[in-house]
Amino acid sequence: MLSTLAERLFLSGRYVLYTLRGGFLVRPLIIALALGSVGAVLSGLEEVFPRISSVVPTTLFPSRSDAQVAQVVLSTIATSMMTVVSIVFAILLMTLTLASMQFSPRIVVSFARDRLTQQTLGIFLGTFSYCVAALPAARMVPHPFAPVLTVAGAMVLAAACVGWLLVFIHHISQAISVNHIVDRIATETLYVIDEMMPEPRRLHRLPEADPPVADREEIVVGAVSSGYIRFVDVRRLVVLARSYGVRVIVLRRVGQFVSSGVPLMSISRGSRLSGPRRNEFLAAFNFGPTRTLQQDVEFGVLQIVDIALKAISPAVNDPSTAINCIDQLSRIVIHFASRDEAPGRLYDPPGVLRVSLAWPDFGRLMDAAFDQIRLYARGDVAVSLRLLRALTDIAAALADPTLRADLVERGQRIVTGCADRLEARELGMLRDRMSGLEKVASNPLAAQD
Numbered sequence: 001m002l003s004t005l006a007e008r009l010f011l012s013g014r015y016v017l018y019t020l021r022g023g024f025l026v027r028p029l030i031i032a033l034a035l036g037s038v039g040a041v042l043s044g045l046e047e048v049f050p051r052i053s054s055v056v057p058t059t060l061f062p063s064r065s066d067a068q069v070a071q072v073v074l075s076t077i078a079t080s081m082m083t084v085v086s087i088v089f090a091i092l093l094m095t096l097t098l099a100s101m102q103f104s105p106r107i108v109v110s111f112a113r114d115r116l117t118q119q120t121l122g123i124f125l126g127t128f129s130y131c132v133a134a135l136p137a138a139r140m141v142p143h144p145f146a147p148v149l150t151v152a153g154a155m156v157l158a159a160a161c162v163g164w165l166l167v168f169i170h171h172i173s174q175a176i177s178v179n180h181i182v183d184r185i186a187t188e189t190l191y192v193i194d195e196m197m198p199e200p201r202r203l204h205r206l207p208e209a210d211p212p213v214a215d216r217e218e219i220v221v222g223a224v225s226s227g228y229i230r231f232v233d234v235r236r237l238v239v240l241a242r243s244y245g246v247r248v249i250v251l252r253r254v255g256q257f258v259s260s261g262v263p264l265m266s267i268s269r270g271s272r273l274s275g276p277r278r279n280e281f282l283a284a285f286n287f288g289p290t291r292t293l294q295q296d297v298e299f300g301v302l303q304i305v306d307i308a309l310k311a312i313s314p315a316v317n318d319p320s321t322a323i324n325c326i327d328q329l330s331r332i333v334i335h336f337a338s339r340d341e342a343p344g345r346l347y348d349p350p351g352v353l354r355v356s357l358a359w360p361d362f363g364r365l366m367d368a369a370f371d372q373i374r375l376y377a378r379g380d381v382a383v384s385l386r387l388l389r390a391l392t393d394i395a396a397a398l399a400d401p402t403l404r405a406d407l408v409e410r411g412q413r414i415v416t417g418c419a420d421r422l423e424a425r426e427l428g429m430l431r432d433r434m435s436g437l438e439k440v441a442s443n444p445l446a447a448q449d
Helices: 002-020 026-048 050-055 067-102 103-114 115-137 149-173 176-195 234-244 275-282 296-313 319-336 362-376 381-397 401-418 424-442 444-447
Strands: 218-220 225-234 248-250 261-269 285-289 343-349 353-356
Touching: 026 050, 026 115, 026 149, 050 149, 067 103, 067 115, 067 149, 115 444, 149 176, 176 296, 218 275, 225 296, 234 248, 234 275, 234 343, 234 353, 261 275, 296 319, 296 362, 319 362, 319 381, 362 381, 362 401, 381 401, 381 444, 401 424, 424 444
Parallel strands: 248 353
Antiparallel strands: 218 261, 225 285, 248 261, 343 353
């Protein structure tokens, strides 16, 4: 009973932490509570040990016995901080609205994860909390008391906030730059790849075993809630499958939307699992209204693709931005190709299959990264040329001849799609670039020419 209760508390805590991760709540709240506690504790120590106030120079705070001066300073700083916080929020909301409309609504998630923005809100709210927590210590009755050191600390925090505001404005001016946005998304995606695929790609890998065959006692477990699969606790699935002597086949990938009641996984020997035990397996999945980057490499790619598609739309007509997006997409694909794919079949003990699930492979990532851009850029020679250059760079970084042959086929689709949209001269440029891709695909060392 106690183990079940502890398990539920663990799952609930994990869900809360995952939900709050990367939002505007946790980090600003921690900073605000920490500075507020410092203001309350420091003012209390000054009242118990008055001599510590002597470290503050008299030139900075000459009126050491006038509590009204301390009250005015603390209340003024607290009021001004809330005014600045409203300005910061206004700037932030304007930035989010501009980025959402101009680039893609999906990138709002990356803005919410920005640490400098969270720290800015936390410092201003923390300075306000510091002053409010210290204000009751500055009083006239029953005897006058002015927390000199605490007030000096508030003045230092106020000066720091002025400098931090300038840093924040500079940061926001950079954050709305499309190059900065795309680079940040690509960097976060690379981090997810490293986390999900920590091992370098092996040149010679064992062929994957045949897909598991369903048995007569296999049951299908449907989702109990609707949403995007944001996280799958694979280790927990393996532990549960081993404990109950079953095999789990996950039917949906991370990032897919699953409606309530839709089959989510199949479990062999399901007759030995009661309702609570099935719920333990379901608890290994985290659903939400939006996709996230925690395990979803494809989501980072789709954010960049959205920006590229909007850039080459007739309403915007910004091929330079689309070219920048293609460069970052090739960076992601090359890094993905350098890593060993995440294991789709997990065994425990060795030789006994416990969990089978699907992760994006190279082909699927290539489809997500370049197919839509290829279709929308059939009439744009600059973007099509950069697509072929990206495929050439990827081919030069690949050691697998099968994957390089797939890149050649993709390049041919680009040229074929542009054949009836471009003039002969422009089409000749594409064919020259295509010849370079074929040369590199047949001999990667040709990229050094």
